[in-house]
Amino acid sequence: MKVSKFGGSSLADGHQLQCVFDIIKADDTRKVIVVSAPGKRFKDDTKVTDLLLTYAKATIEDTDATDIIETIKDRYHAIGNHFDLPAYELADIDEQIDHLARKHYRSFDYLFAAFAAHGEYLNAQLIAKVFTHLGVPARFVDPKEIGLRVDDNARSATFDTKSYNTIAELDLSTSERLIVPGFFGYTENGDIATFSRGGSDITGAIMARGLSADLYENFTDVSAIYAVNPSIIENPAAIKQMTYDEMRELSYAGFAVFHDEAIIPAIQGGIRINIKNTNDPEAPGTFIVPPTEVQQTRPVTGIANSNRFSALYLHRYLLNKEVGFTLRILEILKKHNISYEHMPSGIDDLTIIFDKTLLTQEQVDGMLEDIAATIKPDTLKWLPSYGIIMVVGEGMRNRIGALTDIVTPLKEHGISLQMVNQGASEISIMLGIQPDLAERAVKAIYDNIFKMV
Template sequence: MIKVAKFGGSSVADSNQFKKIKNIISSDEKRHIVVVSAGGKRFKDDNKITDLLYLCHAHIKYKVNYDWIMATIESRYREIKNSLNLSIDLDKEFDEIKKLMKSNIPEDFLVSRGEYLTAKLMADYLGYSFIDAKDIIHFQYDGKVNMKKTKEAIITAIDKCPKAVIPGFYGSLPNGDIKLFSRGGSDITGSIVANCVDAELYENWTDVSGILMADPNIIKNPKQIEILTYNELRELSYMGADVLHTDAVYPVKIANIPINIRNTNCPENNGTLIVNEGSELLEENKKNIITGIAGRKDFTSISFYKDGISNEIGAIKRVLEIFEKYGLNVEQVPTGVDTFSVVVSTKSLNGKAFELLTDIKNYCNIENIKFNDGISFISIVGRNMAKTPGISGKIFGAVGDMGINIKTISQSPDEINIIIGVDNNNFKKTIETIYNKFIA
């Protein structure tokens, strides 16, 4: 069986990080395929290679001198080559890039060189083959990946080169032009490759030891999640837990391939394992009722009051159609007998509130409308909550005991997620209360 190991920008930032990766790869003979990002920050005020390449293209576009940016980029790669005594001809690589930069180089091509050169260096260092992502990741002109063509190309390439390094973040269009994924897209490359080779495991190596049960900016030293389901990950990610590129989940989820989030700087930590519902591994981990807590601030609740509105067929539908007209994503729709509310992000309402209100009054015959700003949503996620009678009451009781007023309540049909709305000024206090009561 094969493991696909993807290493993020911080993991390939310099020669010392390369050494850590080699130790990781050498420690498990199943790690046949390596996917890499471009070099990330080496220290707090450093620059990511990708950001420098975007900046370089902007300088080219506006005819501003970019020599100092290219010199900075080159020095990063030369440090790795020279420190590790690699054989790659960087002079040739940079000469070709600079030549193209003088003739309207496409932005996607220039930016992709970050991953391209990192993968070239890594393949040289590991003694693996280099497979260019443009030859195996095939986009359609609409920006979607042609999975059938991509799978055929990946299987053919891996058959020829069983141990390989692949640059993440890009592929090619039908005409051969380089096409980038959205930022963070190296996660997607790794996921697609894992799907196509039917990997045993997709390892995502970064600078954190897995997923934490709460935001470390709110909870000091929160516990690490050992295992969670893809559904739980989706719920946490939607409410702000920034872990993986959202599009990186689907290719491995449908193939029933687990993802393991690991720390390049702490490889002895087993990290967090993400699996499908029904996995036998879940049976071994039932100690926590709550898997994780995440939240987002700054929502607005718009409440509509009208006698008997619950019996008025199509009333809510007509209001929601106007929200759709203004491109507003609806988060919740709490209802009552004579009232219902629509909750949206406050930022999305910017510049639209007056016209929205006017349209609703004119087309929906609702006059009594109130806005309530400054709402935060906190999501309590856990697959074991469904099997724990009274958990909702205990959560509400704990929050109430701290003098926090709950403004909205929502629970998913599968009972793995409870979302409560509180005032923004109670956001941190609510998360601390729930964490200390049910996790700490």
């Protein structure tokens, strides 16, 4: 049995849904289908989730939402009309869209979560209707029905692993395809709470593990995961196989094909993942598997970069001799409700790297003020924009010269680094770099390593 997840680009309009239908119809083992909200149909289009968030904002501010409501309905109607779905089937979806603004929510965060989740919630219902209309029996499965429970973090929820027991009870014995909306679950109080954006990948992985699937297929708009961003390198090498840990490292650092948190249920359940292209379903795609199943052909599997970071640099002599120094830093971060990504250090220096998308200026100002007053560093610098490059590969384990292969081409191209850090797993090397140099650096590293094989 396979669990197949389809992203927003695969479900953006009727033509794309027809491709999805053909894929599902062609393989009876594709029993459970996890779906995203309709994505962009063209470059300047708006995702349905973003339309719903605009609707949520208008509801909170009590402003006229007529136009945005009609735009949302039109997106679902266009898909239904493509398949000549009866009008009464679409009227039910219209009523649910209208009802969103009339419901009571525990807080504005839960309101935003409920509105955002309805992109998937309504699309799953629509797809079940379309499939059945086209002769492939399908049933919408509400996450509440299978007890998909999450914690009380309304817009960045964490899955409750006890829910695997109820998910495992889902009846797969019928000929129906089961259509499950991704991206959200229910709190103990019955409120909708969403995972972080892109969280339909997480739902797919949860369903695959809970049902002990033979394979988790993740359909997107590329025929493989590539060793580097194709916007940086023309026709980069495709990755045929990679390990769970490699995918997690690369997803975290910028590979947008697969959500980095979604790999965890697959790891825990030993579920193999296949990234495939909705518009080229016969292509083998990329398999994400346990380390024992991968045959390494080169030391590096992939290179990712992201400029979504900020960094704090702190210098103080004899920093390494002070017992409890790091604890005092962590207490300041806790006070301001700030999480950090990395904390590489030397004997007199410390760099703390943050995801700047999770910070407010108020948090930054308070943190810097407290560190200056409490720690009294000789130097304290805030770098509002900080780039990270991750060079990842199981083939780097115990390999002499792995770091040399990475930094030598940078030296030859006159590119300086702000930080180098190798993880304890030995499969990744992190480079801190000025954001405007990141793409040049990625190209230099790629050209050196991938021409070696």
